[in-house]
Amino acid sequence: MSSDDEQPEESAGGGGPEQLAFIRETVRAAKVPRAKPRTWRGAPLAAELPVARVVVNKGVLHLDQFFDYAVPEELDEAAQPGVRVRVRFGAGAHQVRGGRREGGRLIDGFVVERRAESDYTGPLAALAGVVSPEPVLSPELLGLARAVADRYAGSLADVLQLAVPPRNARAEAKPSPDPLPAPGRPESGTWERYAKGAAFLDALADGGSPRAVWTALPGPHWADELARAVGATLASGRGALVVVPDGRAAARVDTALTALLGEGHHALLTAEAGPQKRYGQWLAVRRGAVRAVVGTRAAMFAPVRDLGLVAIWDDGDSSHSELHAPLPHAREVLLLRAAHDKCAFLLGSTGCTVEAAQLVETGWALPMTADRERFRTAAPLIRTVGDGELARDEAARAARLPSLAWQAVREGLRTGPVLVQVPRRGYVPRLGCERCRTPARCRHCAGPLEAPEQRELHCGWCGRGEPDWRCAQCGGTRLRASVVGARRTAEELGRAFPAVPVRTSGRDHILDTVPGRPALVVSTPGAEPVAEGGYAAALLLDGWAMLGRPDLRAGEEALRRWLHAASLVRGQADGGTVVVVAEPTLRPVQALVRWDPVGHAQRELAERAELGFPPVSRMAAVTGGPDAVAAFLASAELPPDAEVLGPVPLPVTDPARPRRTGDPPPGELWERALLRVPPGSGAALATALKSAQAGRLARGGGDPVRIRIDPPDIG
Structure with missing residues (x-):
């Protein structure tokens, strides 16, 4: 996609970071006073905070920044931070012809901030409209989305499409129920089978933030045990979030929570619920009417208030890996939330992934398992x-x-x-x-x-x-x-x-x-x-x-x-x-x-530590045509400790076979290069790859190049 087709000609974020820095330095050197927009097409603007900083729904890396828009007076009350808006964006969005500004396509976005002034000194386009006065993007969710985008070398807009579900007017118009009082402290139940199980529940109920990797005993009790961990967290006055691999597992935890706490204490977020019911449940969580969430992969971004526990079941299941850009994994997103919100973390499974073993090995989480005799019996x-x-x-x-x-x-x-x-x-x-x-x-x-x-x-x-x-x-x-x-x-x-x-x-x-x-x-x-x-x-x-x-x-x-x-x-x-x-x-x-x-x-x-394989090292995959991959690697300013493995040719995709995420186009010869860095350099690698991809797209793109951080198939 060409940058000329997507980039505003005059906007606070219209150019790249280098162009924006040049404009600022020029303004300071000339001591030109900043222009403060007061009218738009002769209509008055908002008297206070007339500038709205917007993240537009355009998931291309060279446009991964905020854009300033003027706030008309009639939209002043509705255009609050967090609401969905419509803005004109693209070539000609700010051109002036005969005293009228015209051009640009109408696209969706979110208001992230209201400001008194813009960093940009030229005329600003105005908000085209407010889609809904419902604030759906909180500062906490925005910060999480930004962290996920940076970790996976993706754009903020792509993460927000995963984090905020599509609007449903009927669900939005329906009021959420009143929040229920916190339930009582649950009994330990079958958690007593684990050496530290009862102590883990007590820590949750007392407002603590324990972190554990739980190896569950075989049998049907894991759903009830997850429900009791949620109940203990709710008893402390905090919220809880549980992510499971599929709708069948979610239904089992939903049944266990209902049996333990009764109706109304939790929301079930799965695709099987349908768009209206699912969005209504999501709104109830965002409004604070419900403090606990159980759901599949997309629930990892659920806006739970006062988050006290994040839990994931069976993190090795491939369903936890998102299929849309920037391809985040639910486990890594929950780890980010646990670190940012300083809440408890629980990773449970009948098996154990190497990532889970690494959490224990580094001391970040404690193991929670039963003795060998109980395993032999169960x-x-x-x-x-x-x-x-x-x-x-x-x-x-x-x-x-x-x-x-x-x-x-x-x-x-x-x-x-x-x-x-x-x-x-x-x-x-x-x-x-x-x-x-x-x-x-x-x-x-x-x-x-x-x-x-x-x-x-x-x-x-x-x-x-x-x-x-x-x-x-x-x-x-x-x-x-x-x-x-x-x-x-x-x-x-x-x-x-x-x-x-x-x-x-x-x-x-x-x-x-x-x-x-x-x-x-x-x-x-x-x-x-x-x-x-x-x-x-x-x-x-x-x-x-x-x-x-x-x-x-x-x-x-x-x-x-x-x-x-x-x-x-x-x-x-x-x-x-x-x-x-x-x-x-x-x-x-x-x-x-x-x-x-x-x-x-x-x-x-x-x-893997001996061989330098993930998760001990951080790795990224760069795939595309041979010339495109070579040009991309030559332009990327990789960290000094980065190691390039390959490129090697990928198998040609069979045209008759259903395409999977990451497959090359049928019949085309693609190559893949693996980039490996030691611990501590993962963020630098993601930043370098994102900058190289953004620069490439800004120059006009060319043949496609795909980037994936932490690729699941590197065998």
Whole structure:
């Protein structure tokens, strides 16, 4: 986008920082008195504070600044800090023709300040109108948005689009309920199972600000435990915010809070509520009528008053990573809020990410976990099936499920439902060599070979047939299904157990709960429904497919998904059994067997510290065409301790595949460079990248270059 199309010709912030500094120095040197706008098109301006400083809804980096506008007298009362306004912006917005100012597009913005004077000495454009007198942008929310934009090398306008939901006039016109009195101090409940659990609740109720990384015991009690932490915070007269990965988890915490505190003490902010209800709930929080919030990713910016606790559940879930610029992660936003508001912080999960381990390692947060005996009692029995056993198992060669898995299914179905986790959804299997498991690829385009249902072997990209396929690695001619989808697995199990109902849960149709009766529940990771009374057994299939991904987080993510599924199974004392099909000697598999996510995360953190990988270091990814990336890196004034890794070419995106965030345009060759800095230089790296991108856009842009701070996939 060209700067000539977007930049006002005369405005307080119309030029870049260098131009603004030059104007100020020129004014001081000439001793020209500042012009104070008093009329606009002959109409009087506000008698007091006639200048409104506005952040415009234009998320381009070279316009990431405030702009001054004159306040007409008729808008004086409504144009208060925090309200939504409409302003003229762009080329010609301040041109004078025949005594009339005209041009520029009408766009939205927020008033951030009213001033007596402007730093700019020329004529100012006036506010075009006030969208609503409701102040939705508080100074606290503005400061948080600015901090997030700086951390992720993004623009303030982009963060505000994430932080402030779209206006709904009906919800705005409806008055919020009167705030309820603070509830009483809740009992510790199942927090007593943790060594420091009761003390953590007492500190919250007494107005303290403890910070903890909580490794939750398997089972259904985590939602009630989060609710009791919120209740203790409310009892101290402060507010609380809980962010969970999806709507199903939010519904569980919502139910637990309602059961503990009753109606009206908290708001539920999820996309499932619809725009009117969600905006009404958000307004109730901003107006102070509700002091607690439970929600998904967007709730990380919820304007809770007197914030006393921020909590996040399952921070390793990819749903916590925002898909829109500047791509912030909910955990990092809550860490910023905890540091800025000096409030309590709680990170909870059945697993443990390396980021959580680092918070404990640095002493910023304290660990909160149960003793080993409680974990052994609450966790199911974990059994493994490795490659050697699969090779000798006739049942596994015939139907992909080892004999141990069949036995676990048969025994589990006697007392309740059985969960079967598969790494992917759908029906079409991915094929590989039966001997060495090398993925089967097309000789013409290197696409994956498929054989769905009764069709012949063919390429999934170009469609060419491959009747005479031979493995390029070992010369083998026999194929096997390397990753079978949920529907295919459900079909196989249905034939093996014809008298047992088979249900599937995946992206197209996710089940929330299933009855406690015998049934087979086939699910993809993250879509597992909760069974009444817990599952009797679980099968974790194709573990090597998750562990073999070329990703730095492959082991951590596989363990997190396994722990999540296994935590839905009954404890070992109640006969719960989990069978994982993966090599037993691998570290994530051993961590699952011992139920030791903290130890696994600590070892991962130590290795990353030795190799200089995140989160010990800070990293950014720069992607784009080869020439664009080279020119960008040459122009960026990186910190002296920055290390450039690459660039390296990225795989060409398949035009038939749905595009994901960060994918290059289909068919185009893009490169990626990784920039790494040691601890303490992350802010300098973000500032350098933001300045380079802003300068590039101001000069006219060119081929696109994308920047991502803390990229999740650097494997």
